[in-house]
Amino acid sequence: MDLLSDIKFLPGVGPKKADLLSMELGIKNAEDLLRHYPYKYVDRSRFYYLHEISEDMPFIQVKGQIVRFEKVGEGHNQRLTAIFTDGHGSIELVWFKGIKFVVEKFHTKVDYVIFGKPSAFNGRFSIVHPEIELAAKMPPPEQMGLQPFYNTSEKMKSSFLNSKTIQKIIFPIIQTIKTGIPETLPAYVLKKFGLLNLTESLVNVHFPKNADLLNKARQRLKFEELFYIQLNILQQTKWRDQHYTGYVFGQIGHFFNTFFKDHLPFELTNAQKRVLREIRIDVASGRQMNRLLQGDVGSGKTLVALMAMLMAVDNGFQACIMAPTEILANQHFVSLNEFMGDLGVQVALLTGSTRPKDRVVLHERLRNGELNILIGTHALIEDVVQFANLGLVVIDEQHRFGVEQRSKLWKKNAQLPHVLVMTATPIPRTLAMTVYGDLSISVIDELPPGRKPIQTYHYYETKRQALNGFIAKQVEAGRQIYIVYPLIQESEKVDLQNLESGFEYISETFPKYKVSMVHGKLKAKEKDFQMQKFITGETQIMVATTVIEVGVNVPNASVMVIESAQRFGLSQLHQLRGRVGRGAEQSFCILLTGYKLASETRKRMEIMVRTNDGFEISEADLKLRGPGDLEGTQQSGLPFDLKIANLAQDGKMLEIARNVAREILETDPQLLENENRVMANQLKKMKTNTLNWGSIS
Numbered sequence: 166m167d168l169l170s171d172i173k174f175l176p177g178v179g180p181k182k183a184d185l186l187s188m189e190l191g192i193k194n195a196e197d198l199l200r201h202y203p204y205k206y207v208d209r210s211r212f213y214y215l216h217e218i219s220e221d222m223p224f225i226q227v228k229g230q231i232v233r234f235e236k237v238g239e240g241h242n243q244r245l246t247a248i249f250t251d252g253h254g255s256i257e258l259v260w261f262k263g264i265k266f267v268v269e270k271f272h273t274k275v276d277y278v279i280f281g282k283p284s285a286f287n288g289r290f291s292i293v294h295p296e297i298e299l300a301a302k303m304p305p306p307e308q309m310g311l312q313p314f315y316n317t318s319e320k321m322k323s324s325f326l327n328s329k330t331i332q333k334i335i336f337p338i339i340q341t342i343k344t345g346i347p348e349t350l351p352a353y354v355l356k357k358f359g360l361l362n363l364t365e366s367l368v369n370v371h372f373p374k375n376a377d378l379l380n381k382a383r384q385r386l387k388f389e390e391l392f393y394i395q396l397n398i399l400q401q402t403k404w405r406d407q408h409y410t411g412y413v414f415g416q417i418g419h420f421f422n423t424f425f426k427d428h429l430p431f432e433l434t435n436a437q438k439r440v441l442r443e444i445r446i447d448v449a450s451g452r453q454m455n456r457l458l459q460g461d462v463g464s465g466k467t468l469v470a471l472m473a474m475l476m477a478v479d480n481g482f483q484a485c486i487m488a489p490t491e492i493l494a495n496q497h498f499v500s501l502n503e504f505m506g507d508l509g510v511q512v513a514l515l516t517g518s519t520r521p522k523d524r525v526v527l528h529e530r531l532r533n534g535e536l537n538i539l540i541g542t543h544a545l546i547e548d549v550v551q552f553a554n555l556g557l558v559v560i561d562e563q564h565r566f567g568v569e570q571r572s573k574l575w576k577k578n579a580q581l582p583h584v585l586v587m588t589a590t591p592i593p594r595t596l597a598m599t600v601y602g603d604l605s606i607s608v609i610d611e612l613p614p615g616r617k618p619i620q621t622y623h624y625y626e627t628k629r630q631a632l633n634g635f636i637a638k639q640v641e642a643g644r645q646i647y648i649v650y651p652l653i654q655e656s657e658k659v660d661l662q663n664l665e666s667g668f669e670y671i672s673e674t675f676p677k678y679k680v681s682m683v684h685g686k687l688k689a690k691e692k693d694f695q696m697q698k699f700i701t702g703e704t705q706i707m708v709a710t711t712v713i714e715v716g717v718n719v720p721n722a723s724v725m726v727i728e729s730a731q732r733f734g735l736s737q738l739h740q741l742r743g744r745v746g747r748g749a750e751q752s753f754c755i756l757l758t759g760y761k762l763a764s765e766t767r768k769r770m771e772i773m774v775r776t777n778d779g780f781e782i783s784e785a786d787l788k789l790r791g792p793g794d795l796e797g798t799q800q801s802g803l804p805f806d807l808k809i810a811n812l813a814q815d816g817k818m819l820e821i822a823r824n825v826a827r828e829i830l831e832t833d834p835q836l837l838e839n840e841n842r843v844m845a846n847q848l849k850k851m852k853t854n855t856l857n858w859g860s861i862s
């Protein structure tokens with residue numbers, strides 16, 4: 166079989182399924198299918214009894230009979246339920262689709278094997294859309310073994326392209342590859358680590374002969390995945406180091422020193438000092454700096470950025486700082502000007518709202534070198550913006566920018582400027598190694614003194630009255646309040662609080678206070694207007710969606726209420742919480758949820774209540790999500806897909822893979838040796854996003 170020929174020619178596929186596979190999962194040929202690994206396996210080698218099941222079980226297999234069917238509801242809301250018993254207990258089977266089919270095909274008083282995920286509701290267990298087969302037709306459970314589960318989308322499922330179908334499509338491909346397909350790892354690597362070869366691994370990852378072989382197959386495929394990511398990044402980094410030299414900021418001069426002596430309103434924290442030293446070493450080294458600065462919200466990254474920019478100015482270079490929103494750019498402009506006062510550094514602001522007349526002047530001052538520091542939004546990227554000699558680019562809240570936007574900025578010079586990207590979203594080490602390769606990382610792990618840690622509480626929605634009282638008290642004391650909603654409008658599908666109803670409710674509950682409303686569908690101008698009213702204190706309460714997540718600084722805001730907090734991931738909750746706790750007053754974060762929560766969600770709330778430490782939270786986040794139920798709606802947070810490796814669990818393997826890649830590149834950087842060719846070819850084939858991300862460094 167030609168692994169690269171179009172998938173629609175495979176048995177059991179056809180044009181319609183082929184289209185779906187390609188659109189939904191990017192699967193275009195047999196090889197892509199083989200690389201679409203199951204995301205979990207379920208041991209079907211035993212039956213459960215219904216009295217022993219619990220909500221925590223991912224899947225159960227039970228043998229028994231249907232007692233009766235019942236149709237509930239009308240039209241779209243119609244569902245079919247069946248009471249199923251195995252003589253030890255009973256469970257409800259539920260169908261929302263294909264009702265007619267189910268009623269015709271399945272009957273009472275016949276032995277079936279059902280299979281699915283149990284969930285509990287009102288003290289009763291049910292399985293939605295169970296797999297159901299005639300018991301007489303099933304092989305004995307000892308022969309069923311490990312059943313693979315494949316990730317599919319809603320769209321695929323509604324066209325009957327479910328996990329089972331995928332399994333059926335893959336089966337004949339596996340039969341043909343058993344004779345062997347080309348290996349992708351060099352023989353000496355396989356040997357050194359005792360890895361299974363590719364053919365064996367693919368066969369066993371899809372149709373495991375036993376748990377041991379499955380484990381070996383997964384180890385090999387994980388290694389391969391991590392290894393190539395690292396090889397790719399490291400090769401690029403090497404290339405970059407050889408081709409680019411960095412500007413040398415040899416001296417610490419007038420501006421930096423004067424600022425440090427006369428303008429700094431407070432003592433730098435030790436962490437800020439350490440990071441500044443790290444930057445200083447980089448920019449004086451002759452290598453181009455590529456540094457990621459991680460620091461929790463409120464840790465004082467802006468000041469570090471300013472002082473790094475002064476290093477550039479002292480050495481005759483220009484510097485710029487790019488922020489993801491106009492509001493943030495404005496805030497930077499105001500606070501940097503405040504910091505510098507009469508220092509004499511020429512600073513300008515460039516955003517979408519800068520008037521054309523002012524732009525012309527600004528462009529000219531930039532080009533002739535009169536301007537020292539430019540602050541702005543992605544307006545900075547435009548081609549008409551030309552620097553005389555850009556020495557340092559600072560990017561704030563880097564995760565908000567696309568790779569291309571960023572790289573455009575540092576391609577403005579013939580020679581690459583130094584780059585400092587800043588983020589308040591801490592990244593665990595394993596993730597940083599994967600995403601950023603050899604990017605240097607600085608961490609501000611210390612908040613300025615005198616900050617009161619935010620107090621976080623998890624409330625059930627039933628406590629709304631008490632919460633309202635608390636809000637009123639805070640506003641009366643002169644504070645401001647954020648209330649964040651997961652949805653803009655009411656939704657039929659999910660039971661979540663929404664902004665529009667929330668706005669009405671808040672306006673009615675607090676007729677005396679003024680309320681701002683901000684969400685992603687507002688025009689930028691209107692959004693800024695509403696934000697501005699809150700920043701100036703004209704409005705006391707801000708109801709918003711997560712658009713307020715990034716960087717907004719309103720030190721007087723002391724309460725962050727997050728509605729339907731179960732809907733947000735840990736990192737996002739932490740980001741949102743970081744909007745308060747910026748002033749001298751005690752701040753609070755209130756997480757509101759319903760009473761019934763999945764155990765994972767409850768853990769998330771507990772972690773938030775327990776700690777304010779962004780790194781602890783991001784580690785926990787990675788662990789909690791684990792290999793992930795891919796059918797869930799959670800975002801992986803990665804800029805690319807890992808198909809099989811899991812950063813929370815495979816950190817050790819990642820490090821090994823990285824070392825192997827490094828060793829290989831040291832002796833054969835171009836991968837030209839015969840035994841290494843296979844890697845050069847494989848790299849060429851990978852056109853993943855990793856490549857782009859690697860190239861920011």
Ligand code: ADP
Nearest residue numbers: 431432433434461462463464465466467468613
């Ligand atoms: P972030 O890291 O979230 O961007 P900012 O740079 O906005 O944080 O800093 C938050 C606040 O802390 C600002 O008002 C800033 O002036 C103040 N700040 C920064 N460094 C210090 C320090 N060493 N001591 C006291 N306050 C500081």
Ligand code: MG
Nearest residue numbers: 466467561716
């Ligand atoms: Mg900031």
